[in-house]
Amino acid sequence: MGPAIRLRSAVALAGRFPVLAGADLTVARGEVALVHGANGAGKTSLLRVCAGLLPITDGDAEVLGHDLRADRRAVRRSVALLGHATFLYEDLTVAEQAAFAARAFHRPKAAADAALARLGLERRVDVQVARLSAGQRRRVALACLVARDAELWLLDEPHAGLDAANRDVVDELIRERAASGGTVVLASHELDRARAVAGHSFAIAGGRVQEDARVA
Amino acid sequence: MWRDAMVIAGRDLRIERRSRVVTNQVLPFALLVIVLFAFALDPDRGVLDRAAAGLFWLAVLFSALLAIQRSFAIEATDEARDGLRLSGLDPAGIFLGKALAVAAQLVVLEVVLTAGIAVLYGSELRGPLLLAATALLATIGLAAAGTIYGVLAAGLRVRETLLPLLVLPVVAPVLLASTRAWEAGLQGVPGEGWSWLRILGVFAVTYVAVGIAAFGTLLEDA
Numbered sequence: 214m215g216p217a218i219r220l221r222s223a224v225a226l227a228g229r230f231p232v233l234a235g236a237d238l239t240v241a242r243g244e245v246a247l248v249h250g251a252n253g254a255g256k257t258s259l260l261r262v263c264a265g266l267l268p269i270t271d272g273d274a275e276v277l278g279h280d281l282r283a284d285r286r287a288v289r290r291s292v293a294l295l296g297h298a299t300f301l302y303e304d305l306t307v308a309e310q311a312a313f314a315a316r317a318f319h320r321p322k323a324a325a326d327a328a329l330a331r332l333g334l335e336r337r338v339d340v341q342v343a344r345l346s347a348g349q350r351r352r353v354a355l356a357c358l359v360a361r362d363a364e365l366w367l368l369d370e371p372h373a374g375l376d377a378a379n380r381d382v383v384d385e386l387i388r389e390r391a392a393s394g395g396t397v398v399l400a401s402h403e404l405d406r407a408r409a410v411a412g413h414s415f416a417i418a419g420g421r422v423q424e425d426a427r428v429a
Numbered sequence: 430m431w432r433d434a435m436v437i438a439g440r441d442l443r444i445e446r447r448s449r450v451v452t453n454q455v456l457p458f459a460l461l462v463i464v465l466f467a468f469a470l471d472p473d474r475g476v477l478d479r480a481a482a483g484l485f486w487l488a489v490l491f492s493a494l495l496a497i498q499r500s501f502a503i504e505a506t507d508e509a510r511d512g513l514r515l516s517g518l519d520p521a522g523i524f525l526g527k528a529l530a531v532a533a534q535l536v537v538l539e540v541v542l543t544a545g546i547a548v549l550y551g552s553e554l555r556g557p558l559l560l561a562a563t564a565l566l567a568t569i570g571l572a573a574a575g576t577i578y579g580v581l582a583a584g585l586r587v588r589e590t591l592l593p594l595l596v597l598p599v600v601a602p603v604l605l606a607s608t609r610a611w612e613a614g615l616q617g618v619p620g621e622g623w624s625w626l627r628i629l630g631v632f633a634v635t636y637v638a639v640g641i642a643a644f645g646t647l648l649e650d651a
Contacts, residue, residue, distance in 0.1 A: 266511060286645070290517040300512025302503060304444040316436050317516040341447070361517075 215278060217242045217365055217396035218263055222272035225262050225420075232258035234420035235272065240413070245387055245397045247411035248422075249404055255420040256400035257297070260367040263398065264294040277364055290318075293363035295371055299354035303343035307334055307353050310342055314357035328359035332382065348374045359386060366390055368399040372406060384410050430525065430641075433518040437526025441500060442533060450499050451534045459492040459538055463545050477550040482611035485546050486604050489539060490571070494593050496534050497575035500527055501583040510583065513648070520645030524576055528640065532572035539564050555617030559610060563622070566629035567607040573636035574599055580647045602632055 218240040225233040232255050240246045248256050261267040263276050265285035274281040279288040301310055311325035329338060332352045342350060351374045358366065368387070372380045387397050387410045401407040408414060416423050445451055466484045470476050477484075504510040513523065543560075546552045554560055578595040582588040606628040613622025 264515060266514060286520075286649075289515050292515070294511075294515055296508065296511070298508035298511070300509050300515070301507055302440070302444060302509060303506055304447045304503070305440070309440075309443060313436070313440050314516075317433070317518050319517075 214242060215275070216240060217244070217277055218246075218398065219275045220262070220272065220422075221274075223262065223269045223274050224271035225258055225267050225269050227258070227267075231420055232267075233262060233269070236417070236420060236422050238415060238422050240396060240398060242396050243391055243394050244413055245391045245399070245411045247404075247407045247414045248398060248400045248417055249402065249407070249414065250417040254417045256417055257369055258420070259417060259422075260294060260296070260369050260398065260400055263365070264292050264367050265289045266294070291364040292367060293358045293361045293365070294367045294369070295354055295358050296369045297373075299350050300357075301342045301350055301353060304341065306339050306341055307345070307356075308338035310353055311356050311360050315360040318361040318363070320360060320362060324362065325356070325360045328356040329353075331359055331386070332356040333379070348376060348379070351375055352379060355383065355386070364395055366395060366397045366399075368397065368401075370401055371399055372401065372403055380406065430519050430522045433522025434525035434529060436518065437523050438529040438533070439526075441503070441527060441530035444503055445499075445530070445534065451496055451538070455492050455495045455499070455534070456538060456541060458495065459488045459542055460545055462488040462491060463542060463549060467549050478552055478615075481546045481550045481552040482615055483604075483608045484550075485542055485611065486567070486607050488542055489535065489567075490597070490600065490604060492538050493531070493535055493571045493575055494596060496531050496538075497579040497596070498589060498592055500531050500576070501579045501588070504583065510648075520648055521641040523648065524580075524640040524644035525637075527579075528569075528572040528576040528637075531575060532568050535568045535572060536564070539568065552615050553617075554615065556614035556619030556622065559619040559622045559626075560614040562626060563607050563610040563614065563629065566626060566633050567603050570603050570629055570633040570636055571600055573633060573640050574603075577636060577640050577644070577647065580644065584650065602628055606632075 216239050218238060220236050220238040222235045223233050224231055224235055248259060250256055258267060262269055265281060265288045268285060269281060276288045277291045311329050312322050315325040332355055334352055334356060371383050390397050399407055463484055467477055504513055575596055582592045582595060585591060606625040610622040610625040613619055
């Protein structure tokens, strides 16, 4: 079985601007990898490429055995992305949102309920997403991610907007995911916290992965 | 595909049940249109009775545009469209689900508008079977074509103004055929109306097929 992610000289464009400019990256299965870099360095674009949302125009990209140049839709059944946006629907309740995420991934409603409990949202299940705070929305988005039980988690600033207790929950979830054989790639500016859970660290600048350091 | 369609249709209808945009805005808009037509044309019920079928379907068409816009507006908040792409759902199922939800809302709208033209224009439903069959096929065609052009316009900043320009010329055959069939149904000569259903049937089948085949690509580009 090959690595979870393998990028070779991958180029991705936003309009005419190269957001990835020949990125090389290999992440093994079951690994937690940290991607860090300045604003605009290409972290979010890297995650979007791995999720099959952003096409590559040159180079090679393979995620979970799927060749993204040939078919970038197929990989989406195996990945879960937590982006800057939460992808939530304002008019759904917390329970409906999580149930939708689970059903779309052919998971039982019980998986959604368990995920909501894991994120401490049991008492908010009947609240509409529009009435939640930014931090609570983030937790609902995380619950949707957990409910999907995807093979690869792509987390963009997963600690952003969360209180201390819920930041710890995020770290636990990442560790549990890796322990159960899943792969996690997180982009973060909070290096101390992220390095505590990551086994491998990559720096990205100008759309290129420049550093490759073993953390733990 | 059908399972995914039910997931999407259920979600869209749940959002509508809670937001009540169609119930509280689109439906009153449609009723307002037929009331304003009554003011504009003539208080003489004879004119209104003759024009009832065309006015009914114009009101349905205008309201369908709003329902379609709403269907894709819910995907625009908080980058939900990316969430939909990542949902793992079959694009053909997403198309069918969104079209089904729009169609369900249009059916409710058509029932209320039918009562509206009966009361305001004095129209009599003399060929109910023809009227119902026409409404069913026209609704499928409108929902399918609208969903295709809705996703096409969804990613554009000018989507609100572009959608009517894209949809109205395309659904002109539906307006023509459903108006003619309804004229026959309202005037009590359903035999003259059935032939128009062939156009509606071909339109509906064509756009459902195109939607199933092309929605994935259109969603990627949205």
